[in-house]
Amino acid sequence: MKLNRKSVWACVALAVALVFPLVLGGFTVTLATEILIFGIFVSGVNLLLGYTGLVPLGNAMFLGMGAYGIGVFANLLGWSLWFAIPATLLTVLVLATVIGIVCTRTRDVEFLLITLAFGQMFYGAAIKTKATGGSDGLPGIARPDFSLINLNVVADTGFYYFVLAVAVAMLFLFWRLIHSPFGSVLVGIRENEKRMISMSYAVSYYKTGAFVIAALYAAVAGILSAQHSHFVSPEIMNWQIGGEAVLMVIIGGRRYVLGGILGAAIFIVVKYGLSRLTQDYLIFFGLFFMLCVAFLKDGIIGLYVGLRQRVRA
């Protein structure tokens, strides 16, 4: 078997991810868990943004649906987590299908704005719903029980490994998806939708499909996020979260499978690093991503690939 450069990089990254909690521990584990959770969410955004050519600004609503779903089914209705998680995903699947059918009728700026409107609607609904604590949110979200395989996820390190496993599985699925015929159709829609239509592809099904898959990625991230902080509040659906997700994809590199998670990592590490350096970090943070958008068209990965091609030539 020929080991190409990409798989070597992936193995190195995975090895680092597996080993480092044993060495560093403490707060870095929390940070890494956050990066992985956002990585899952942002990969879904990347499917729409980088591969289908649709810009979703409201995808944080599905993050919120996942988080609230687990809160409602497990905490309010008292279901076991092993029923609550599928029930949450199923609910998101149904809702995302309906929302997706409406949203994918539009494109470009209208798509961006209508997803934002849906996001704001659910954000408003979450604030107004008394049963889930209104704007105070819902505390006491439980983590799953893995005592059968001797993994203690109540501890942060254990939870990190659980999230890592989920993230690796989701990214592998993402990679398979991109290289499937379905993924090729999506890229075709991005490049020239009219041609895809005239080649008799039912593009609206594919676009809705991509929308639903992105929503499910967000929902999985939402469930993990609620379990990570033991808490869910409407702020998880704030439209700025959706905007940040788009920025993460841009920073990491749209059109690359690992662009989403890399962007999330850079975004979170820079934000944390700046906040350690100076109290006024938010100023530099804003400048940082204006520079990223202005100068990195294909993100960090695009920059690396471009440099390597230049070195070879």
Place this chain on the structure above:
Amino acid sequence: MDLFILGALNGLQLGMLVFLLAAGFTLIFGLMNILNLAHGAFYTLGAYVGYLTMKLTGSFWLALMVGPAALFVFGTLLQLCVLQPLSEKGRSSHLDLALLTFGLLYATASTVDVVFGSSLQTIKLPPVLDGSMSLFGVMSYPKYRVFIIGLGLLCALGIWAVLRKTLIGATIRAGVDDREMIISMGVNIRWTFAMVFGAGAALAGLAGVVAAPVLGIYAHMGITIIVITFVVVVIGGLGNVEGSFYSALTVGMVDSLVQTYIPQIDLFAVYILLIAIMIVKPAGLFAKQVRAA
């Protein structure tokens, strides 16, 4: 009945305020194809410039003029020095510029937060506008809100007159319809772009100063209002100033009346309205009839 009139007047006032933002936003999009998320930043900056002017000179009227003027300069420079060069370098895909302006919105909010602190500020009203007046002889209504409605109508009339009755207005309308054609006719579109961008920023700045006594000044004020501006602009049809006027009134009314009669859904009623309209007419309620070529 009093309740209804009060709600309707509040809706009119909100609609006028949002229209000041939406007019510039929609024109910038129509002409330059930039989804200018920084419009919220202009609104915030306008309010803070007004606040500083007020603090230094104590004159509300001066604040009302300095706010928009400062933002006109800022907007023009932003377009000439940053956005125009970027879009000429082939970064014109509106996602890039939308994200750049999103960054600017973010940076402004956080800079303001650091410089002025996160507490709520306000601009004091001059005695002429303070207090209430009686309307139709039966009910009392704050004078300042009547002032906002009047100012909004005046601005709407001014924008309409410029767009419909002057040469620069004709150039702008032509630019919205077909940019390449107007360039090939020898119009230096760059200056038109910069002026329109500046004027849009000035209107947003004006809205910021005007809103300050009613809604208060805080770092994230621009982020809050930009979302409702989007709704107005989409319902009005992107690039359509007259549409956004009617749509601002509609959205203002719906928001205010829902707040009066069905407060349970006040946070998302306008979004439901938008989604309903998008399902029926994806191009906006007031979209112009486009001839299929």
